[in-house]
Amino acid sequence: MRKEIQLSAPNLNIDIVDNLKDCIETGWVSTGGRFITEFEKKIADYVNTQDAVSTQSGTAALHLALKVLGVSQEDEVIVPALTFIAAINPVRYMGASPIFMDCDESICLDTDKLERFCREECYMEKGELHNRKTNKRIPVLIVVHIFGNMANMEKIMEIAKDYHIKVVEDATEALGSYINTGRFSGRFAGTIGDIGAYSFNANKIITTGGGGMMVSHNREYLNEARYLSLTAKNDSLFFVHDEVGYNYRMLNIQAALGVSQIDELEKFIEVKIRNYNEYKELLSNINGITLLPFVNGTRTNHWFYSLYINQQKICGSRDELMYHLIKEGIQCRPVWKLIHTQKPYLSYQSYEIEKAYDYENNILNLPCSSNLTHEDIEYVCNKIIEKIRV
Ligand SMILES: *Cc1c(COP(=O)(O)O)cnc(C)c1O
Numbered sequence: 167m168r169k170e171i172q173l174s175a176p177n178l179n180i181d182i183v184d185n186l187k188d189c190i191e192t193g194w195v196s197t198g199g200r201f202i203t204e205f206e207k208k209i210a211d212y213v214n215t216q217d218a219v220s221t222q223s224g225t226a227a228l229h230l231a232l233k234v235l236g237v238s239q240e241d242e243v244i245v246p247a248l249t250f251i252a253a254i255n256p257v258r259y260m261g262a263s264p265i266f267m268d269c270d271e272s273i274c275l276d277t278d279k280l281e282r283f284c285r286e287e288c289y290m291e292k293g294e295l296h297n298r299k300t301n302k303r304i305p306v307l308i309v310v311h312i313f314g315n316m317a318n319m320e321k322i323m324e325i326a327k328d329y330h331i332k333v334v335e336d337a338t339e340a341l342g343s344y345i346n347t348g349r350f351s352g353r354f355a356g357t358i359g360d361i362g363a364y365s366f367n368a369n370k371i372i373t374t375g376g377g378g379m380m381v382s383h384n385r386e387y388l389n390e391a392r393y394l395s396l397t398a399k400n401d402s403l404f405f406v407h408d409e410v411g412y413n414y415r416m417l418n419i420q421a422a423l424g425v426s427q428i429d430e431l432e433k434f435i436e437v438k439i440r441n442y443n444e445y446k447e448l449l450s451n452i453n454g455i456t457l458l459p460f461v462n463g464t465r466t467n468h469w470f471y472s473l474y475i476n477q478q479k480i481c482g483s484r485d486e487l488m489y490h491l492i493k494e495g496i497q498c499r500p501v502w503k504l505i506h507t508q509k510p511y512l513s514y515q516s517y518e519i520e521k522a523y524d525y526e527n528n529i530l531n532l533p534c535s536s537n538l539t540h541e542d543i544e545y546v547c548n549k550i551i552e553k554i555r556v
Pocket residue numbers: 222223224225226249250252253310336338339364365366367376377378
């Protein structure tokens with residue numbers, strides 16, 4: 167029996183155990199230790215921010231972002247409908263309400279609809295954006311850079327400026343992606359808006375098992391986030407706390423993996439681009455399927471590959487193909503179920519969602535690990551082609 171080809175497997179060099187050994191020998195296994203500060207510095211240097219604040223997950227980084235931006239229970243936050251639910255849950259942790267938006271061809275936020283929503287469905291009062299329907303304040307927008315693609319940040323930052331909204335970039339899937347044309351040329355995903363979040367979960371492009379990072383160009387946001395992530399402790403001897411904090415700081419044993427993984431990121435991206443191109447070549451000219459492109463004007467990290475399936479043109483359906491591949495030992499899955507159709511979010515507002523349904527119904531995500539072999543890719547493509555050929 168062939169070994170299962172995983173969707174997005176971690177790629178950890180065994181030499182990493184030296185760092186773990188260091189943690190164990192020195193006793194620094196928890197939320198303090200030299201690897202944490204070293205990893206924070208390495209991430210900040212890589213994406214060109216002054217500093218970075220480590221967390222135990224990407225979700226925690228997003229939660230801290232909304233917290234330091236002062237989102238309240240009375241507020242609404244604009245979010246995408248097509249994304250992983252962890253991008254939205256922090257809105258509810260703050261007691262605020264999400265407003266769901268559609269996506270465009272990039273699978274990220276549709277900026278035309280975003281602009282139209284702000285212009286037609288909202289009004290400004292005392293310099294703040296308010297929703298006509300609810301009269302609630304909309305202080306923040308969360309944009310997600312889906313699968314390593316980047317949303318149209320030039321347009322988003324213009325809208326944010328016009329309507330006085332702060333921008334949180336969920337760059338959990340897009341570490342290493344950066345813009346290389348226009349006003350933000352050279353800027354990494356996560357460093358264009360007010361606050362950015364990364365994740366080092368096992369399926370992400372680099373991993374610390376679990377973990378996250380918050381970045382910003384605003385020193386106050388970073389200081390406040392770091393303080394909150396360490397239980398808001400003002401005095402470490404007398405345990406004085408001036409706020410309700412969280413236990414969100416990354417562990418030294420997580421960071422011990424991170425300091426080594428970040429050095430491999432550029433190599434992983436190179437491999438992912440090569441693998442993507444190989445898939446593309448093998449699947450070109452096959453009727454009814456298209457490997458979705460990554461956006462132009464951006465060096466994307468090519469984290470996740472999406473096969474778009476025109477189900478009228480193939481033998482069988484997307485789901486039949488998916489179950490067939492799973493049976494053949496190939497892990498694959500449809501894109502996420504849209505968040506505004508999930509039980510905890512049914513009662514919240516959504517705005518003209520169309521394209522997201524198309525992607526929900528017709529995308530299949532293919533194995534994209536940075537340790538895929540040439541043979542793996544050929545095997546996957548052959549299994550796809552033999553199943554769908556009419
Ligand atoms: C992975 C992911 C997160 C959450 O990251 P964790 O580290 O797993 O908490 C948030 N948003 C998106 C879009 C993600 O893919």
